[in-house]
Amino acid sequence: MTKRLTxxxxxxxxxxxxxxxAKNFIKIVDNNGDTVPFILNAExxxxxxxxxxxxxxxxxxxxxxxxxxxxxxxxxxxxxxxTNYIIMTHHASVSKSLFVKLKKMYKNLPHDKYPNLFPKTLxxxxxxxxxxxxxxxxxxxxxxxxxxxxxxxxMIHLSEMAKYPADVQEEIIATCIPALAKNESSAIIIESTAxxxxxxxxxxxxxxxxxxxxxxxxxxxxxxKAYEKQFKHTFDEAEAWFRAxxxxxxxxxxxxxxxxxxxxxxxxxxxRQLMFRRYYIATNSLxxxxxxxxxxxxxxxxxSNKSIFDTAKIIERLHxxxxxxxxxxxxxxxxxxxKPYINKNLxxxxxxxxxxxxxxxxxxxxxxxxxxSTMSIFxxxxxQVASFYANDIxxxxxxxxxxxxxxxxxxxxxxxxxxSYGLPLLERLRKDYGYLNLxxxxxxxxxxxxxxxxxFQTTNVTKPIIINDMKEMFELSMxxxxxxxxxxxxxxxxxxxxxxxxxxxxxxxxxxxxIAVAMAVQAMKQGKYYVDI
Numbered sequence: 001m002t003k004r005l006t007x008x009x010x011x012x013x014x015x016x017x018x019x020x021x022a023k024n025f026i027k028i029v030d031n032n033g034d035t036v037p038f039i040l041n042a043e044x045x046x047x048x049x050x051x052x053x054x055x056x057x058x059x060x061x062x063x064x065x066x067x068x069x070x071x072x073x074x075x076x077x078x079x080x081x082x083t084n085y086i087i088m089t090h091h092a093s094v095s096k097s098l099f100v101k102l103k104k105m106y107k108n109l110p111h112d113k114y115p116n117l118f119p120k121t122l123x124x125x126x127x128x129x130x131x132x133x134x135x136x137x138x139x140x141x142x143x144x145x146x147x148x149x150x151x152x153x154x155m156i157h158l159s160e161m162a163k164y165p166a167d168v169q170e171e172i173i174a175t176c177i178p179a180l181a182k183n184e185s186s187a188i189i190i191e192s193t194a195x196x197x198x199x200x201x202x203x204x205x206x207x208x209x210x211x212x213x214x215x216x217x218x219x220x221x222x223x224x225k226a227y228e229k230q231f232k233h234t235f236d237e238a239e240a241w242f243r244a245x246x247x248x249x250x251x252x253x254x255x256x257x258x259x260x261x262x263x264x265x266x267x268x269x270x271x272r273q274l275m276f277r278r279y280y281i282a283t284n285s286l287x288x289x290x291x292x293x294x295x296x297x298x299x300x301x302x303x304s305n306k307s308i309f310d311t312a313k314i315i316e317r318l319h320x321x322x323x324x325x326x327x328x329x330x331x332x333x334x335x336x337x338x339k340p341y342i343n344k345n346l347x348x349x350x351x352x353x354x355x356x357x358x359x360x361x362x363x364x365x366x367x368x369x370x371x372x373s374t375m376s377i378f379x380x381x382x383x384q385v386a387s388f389y390a391n392d393i394x395x396x397x398x399x400x401x402x403x404x405x406x407x408x409x410x411x412x413x414x415x416x417x418x419x420s421y422g423l424p425l426l427e428r429l430r431k432d433y434g435y436l437n438l439x440x441x442x443x444x445x446x447x448x449x450x451x452x453x454x455x456f457q458t459t460n461v462t463k464p465i466i467i468n469d470m471k472e473m474f475e476l477s478m479x480x481x482x483x484x485x486x487x488x489x490x491x492x493x494x495x496x497x498x499x500x501x502x503x504x505x506x507x508x509x510x511x512x513x514x515i516a517v518a519m520a521v522q523a524m525k526q527g528k529y530y531v532d533i
Contacts, residue, residue: 011117018048021075027108028067031230035108041226044068052216053180056204057191058300059220060293062230065191069157070102073137076154078109078118082134083154083181088172090163092141096126098159099139103129142168148175156180156188162195169199190215194291194300197492201301208297209484222277222293223269235272238279251275267295302491308467309490310475321482324349335404341388346405349482350385357529358385358412361519362402363512364421367394373421374516375402376486377409378479378524385409387483389513395421399428403435410533415439415523417515418455426454437531439523456522458515466518467493473521486513 005013014020019040026038040048044064047057057065066087073085087102089095106129109118123130129137140147142164148156156176161169180186192200207217220226228235242251251271256264260278263269269277280289294300298315307314324347331339338346352358357380365371373395375388388405390398402425406412414437416422416429429435440452458466473479474490481487493514 011114015079015117018072018075019045021079022071025109026071026074026105028071028105031233038067038071040068041229043220043224043226047218048072050216050218051187051189053187054215055187055189055218056200056207056215057189057218057220058194058204058208058294058297059191059218060222060224060227061193063220063224063226064230065189065220066098066157066159067101069155069159069189069191070098071105073155073157074102074105077129077131077135077137078133080135080154081119084135084151085137085155085157086140086147086151086153087137087157087159088140088142088147089159090142090161092144094160095139095141099127099129102137102139142172146175148172148179151179152181153179154181154183154186158188158190158192160192160195161190162192162198162200164200166198173199173203194294194297197301205297205301205488219297221267221295222289223267223273223295227276227293228272231276234279235276238276239272241279241282242275263295298491307491308493309471311491313475314487314491317481318484318487321484321487322349324482325351335408337400337404338408341390341401345390345393346386346388347483348386350379350383352385352409353379354410355533356380356410357533358409359520359523359527360402360406360409360412360414361516361521361523362414362416362422362425363515363519364395364398364417364419364425365391365512366421367392367398372510372512373398374512375405376483376513376516376520377405377412378520382473382479382524384480384482387486387513387516389485389516395424396428399425399432403429403433406435406437411437411529411531413437413439413523413526413529415519415526416455417519418453418457422455430454437529439526439528456519466522467514469525470514470518470521473524479517479521479524481517483513486517489514 014024022038022040027035028038030036041064059065077083077085087098089098111118119131119133122132127139138147176188180188203215204217207213207215251274260274263274277289290299298318302311302315324343327343330348331342358377360375360377363374365373367373369391372389372391373393377386378384406414416426429438438454439456440454441456442450443453445451489511493511
């Protein structure tokens with residue numbers, strides 16, 4: 001016979017389980033304005049189960065992660081004495097609103113029913129809730145005074161980080177990590193909707209694509225189960241609107257547009273979800289829907305940025321890129337000079353085939369930790385076969401790498417950007433390594449005589465031309481890019497108000513691989529080979 005639990009034992013179980021604590025003790029205001037028990041939705045529950053120490057969340061709007069975080073902080077503060085918590089927002093008014101919500105959660109705890117179960121408040125002001133068990137929850141704003149340095153926090157929540165000023169995002173992350181408590185249950189939670197290309201976007205996409213990232217990416221699309229419950233009234237409106245315009249019947253597969261069929265077939269969207277999407281687009285726009293209710297991370301960020309290159313084409317390409325060949329499969333074939341770089345800086349997608357011509361582009365940097373020295377190689381069909389990038393290799397060493405890679409790929413025809421660092425690299429390739437298969441550009445000397453000079457000179461006139469040549473080749477599928485980093489650079493490559501083309505603002509937003517591909521396209525356009533293979 002099963003022994004019945006005492007009241008004290010039941011309370012102990014609840015106090016040891018956040019989901020039970022939320023359901024039994026925490027009250028929230030739902031979308032109908034009613035105060036109800038906080039029962040976690042499917043996505044909130046999944047996050048609690050999968051949460052790690054370093055979490056970064058990309059989600060659509062109003063899925064409930066800020067509410068979840070507030071409730072989890074309150075639970076932890078009540079059950080873990082002498083611990084500190086902080087939630088940071090992008091605007092003072094948002095901070096105030098969230099803290100009002102947190103205090104309401106605390107006030108609605110069943111203090112009268114269980115007078116000794118919850119700690120009492122010692123301090124309760126506009127930016128701090130201090131409990132008599134020594135635990136404290138504070139609120140802060142990203143562009144306000146530093147509330148993190150000098151403190152130790154059990155949990156740090158950066159809410160809507162993508163909307164923080166771009167120049168403080170990286171500094172805040174650098175401050176948070178040492179401020180996190182050194183125990184197994186401490187955590188940082190970064191959550192945001194997409195808002196342009198910035199530190200948050202870079203961190204999320206790295207975590208999303210890189211399994212070795214210390215950050216764990218959590219993505220919740222508009223197809224999340226929570227939305228059907230959260231927006232039930234709007235879903236009902238959408239279905240009624242569709243029926244009113246279709247003789248009273250529900251949506252069927254025959255009603256679907258091509259993009260809706262992809263959502264149905266590939267992502268499992270229900271007809272109810274698709275009616276909601278169509279209704280939302282009819283009252284707003286497709287661009288706004290994709291930004292606020294993304295299907296994939298790439299779509300979320302694409303809608304907050306306008307690139308020179310077709311972002312939809314880039315996103316589609318990212319779905320089908322092949323991984324570079326494994327180190328063990330290429331290591332013994334490579335020249336010794338290239339072996340230390342394989343799958344660190346050098347990524348090989350296809351090995352050279354006998355007698356096949358290859359074309360390469362090179363962009364040269366100082367090698368002192370700023371811009372990257374890059375090389376991109378394509379075969380005669382336009383298939384990318386290799387990519388190299390590093391920002392810590394001096395010019396003389398990079399010349400040796402370019403020579404070795406070029407000769408490995410059947411003495412590739414190389415186009416080097418003729419900048420201040422490209423000139424010494426060209427000189428070393430020709431004089432030190434005897435590399436003959438280099439692109440030459442026609443120019444006029446001071447006397448008006450035409451001559452040929454090594455490399456490609458980029459100017460305000462020629463740079464837009466080579467970028468448009470690359471755009472045409474890529475968007476007409478005449479080149480096939482496999483390098484994920486190159487594609488990511490292409491997504492943020494823009495034209496500014498003065499007509500200049502470069503990577504969008506941000507110290508870490510480089511365009512060096514874009515330039516390398518653009519140089520390779522110029523090599524392909526010339527189509528010359530000064531050596532026999």
